[in-house]
Amino acid sequence: MKVRIKDIADRAGVSAGTVDRVIHKRGEVSDKTRKRVIGILKELHYEPDILARTLASRNPLKVAVLIPFHSPENWFWKKPLSGIYDACSELNHFKIEIREFLYDQFHKQDFMEKTGEVLDYFPDAVIAAPVYFQETIDFFSNCEKSGIPFVSVNDNINHPGQLTYVGQDSRSSGRVAAKLIDFAVPEDSRILVVSIAKDKDNYSHILRREEGFREYWVNSSKSQGIEIIPLSLDKDSYQYIKRALTETFQTYDRIAGIFVTNSRVYQVAKYLQNTSREDISLVGYDLINPNIKYLNNGVIDFLISQKPHEQGYKALVTVFNKLKMNKKPSPEQLIPIDIICKENLCCYQV
Amino acid sequence: MKVRIKDIADRAGVSAGTVDRVIHKRGEVSDKTRKRVIGILKELHYEPDILARTLASRNPLKVAVLIPFHSPENWFWKKPLSGIYDACSELNHFKIEIREFLYDQFHKQDFMEKTGEVLDYFPDAVIAAPVYFQETIDFFSNCEKSGIPFVSVNDNINHPGQLTYVGQDSRSSGRVAAKLIDFAVPEDSRILVVSIAKDKDNYSHILRREEGFREYWVNSSKSQGIEIIPLSLDKDSYQYIKRALTETFQTYDRIAGIFVTNSRVYQVAKYLQNTSREDISLVGYDLINPNIKYLNNGVIDFLISQKPHEQGYKALVTVFNKLKMNKKPSPEQLIPIDIICKENLCCYQV
């Protein structure tokens, strides 16, 4: 039934040790017998028994995780980490060693130092969330040169050598947001698209979410009646946002919906609440605490979750499957675009 | 670091064999030494190594799956099965044997025969989707008597001995449906709640979905302006439904939204399309093919997925964790209530 090393060895007329050396490419095997063994290996579809394998081998699988660190204000990046650890404890029996390399997402220099540390660690695989485009490309290229498989998470850097990308299709999520607002908004109204980021163009998913949002209306029957007002803010202080929104509301009337393209939607919610505009439909991203608060009291109508926990989880599982089981994943693992409202929130909070 | 049987044995001044006998409750150990060993087992927090365990043991884990069979018309029940098999292949290394016992959900007699077959199979665990309430209770009680752990899936029979329930909170899902329709519907309108089932009262989730739907409006600010019209149909032929709907539309005007409490929403969608009433907001359940068709062409606005695949998946994982790792799960594993629209459909289709 099951093909063991011993079976291969018998068939090839050699000993188990020799087959083992072929499998692990440890040399000390003549060209002739190596080829013969490889032939039989394929012929009998040999698949190593992972149980026996990890039981016998002493050294763990070293996985480096390179993502921004989290803080009380920036809680988001805690989730992928816990997803990774959850996956790790499920695969616990298989000796996996996680090493965190957490960088300051606002200091390029720090990121680059951390990439160096990762390489010094000589990991068996890397899971990384890219922020700085060019620097990440360089780092990934280094990984490729060293033969270290790497997974890109949350934002797709699209490096040709990457094992896979785990994350959302940002453009589709923009379309979903549009659909939700479309559903609620009357024909003859204006919709605000608010992007709040220091350097918006560095965050490609913000751009793609905007694209998706616009795309939706092209095919919509309502499109003629709807006007979309973009609003880009490069500071996320409430004072600044308040001023900008006040100005916008003075300029435009009939604003019936607002789409905030990232997790800063709570700032807009705060403004709407303070100015008694709760009837405006508000849609944004991410299940972080301030957003959940405004979701529960009805100011935010829907949140789209990036499912950071699941991203981390899937990333580690992918790495594991590749390294221990030699299964290569699909190049993109798109996370479902979950629509969260007050009513289904509970089952998403793990 | 890691505590092995040998460590326990040394500490207790006995041999590994004795410890083994204690762990597996195989007897042939004196009371005194057994208690001593058990004490040390706890003291050192012994956890068996599953790798070594399954490597050494010859017999597989036998899991019986008792669910309705699927057919071209009733595609739904294929999903939990494939979820179970997916989980199985992920845990493949651990010698798991799945045996299907598929029954005709419309013949109580067949269900009862199949429960008998399950018991004859002497499984190590049972995963069952209940349709017939009392009969399932009896069956579960039999399982309990034989010491076979059992999981209830899709519908919660709430047997006190069950290992866990994997499925949705139907009431919450009703509330979600209400929220979606509320979002789209103007203040002064009527909403139709359509339940299509031969014996509605046998399907507790239909009742609970209706409850949740009504609950929502109690707290809603709109509630005074909204009127909810219930409509129960005990045949699912299109002709029958068409007649009933036509009549309803003649009786009531200003119907702006329809909530169908199960997967038959495609029949209502067909009617709306045929009578050019696509502007009415339509929400229903399940990602089955006819529903997906009407979702894509815009007649159905939202579908709530029961995630049958994930239910099967989680059920098997739970069983595995319990039997191989002795981890007891939480009594209820609620599946998230996913809101599906045309725009995010793609990432949910596995």
Place this chain on the structure above:
DNA sequence: ATTTTTTCCGTGTGCGCACACGAAATTACA
């Protein structure tokens, strides 16, 4: 006191694999 039965326990083997060690075969070199 001897034999038989029963209770209790230790030893040994194997699951499939990784890896160290050393032996045999081959080659290089004097």
Place this chain on the structure above:
DNA sequence: TGTAATTTCGTGTGCGCACACGGAAAAAAT
């Protein structure tokens, strides 16, 4: 031709556990 260096390969051990077998000790029967 003999010896050393090198390549190539087989054997053995252990990972942690399950389980069979058989032996010693204790209890019971003769």
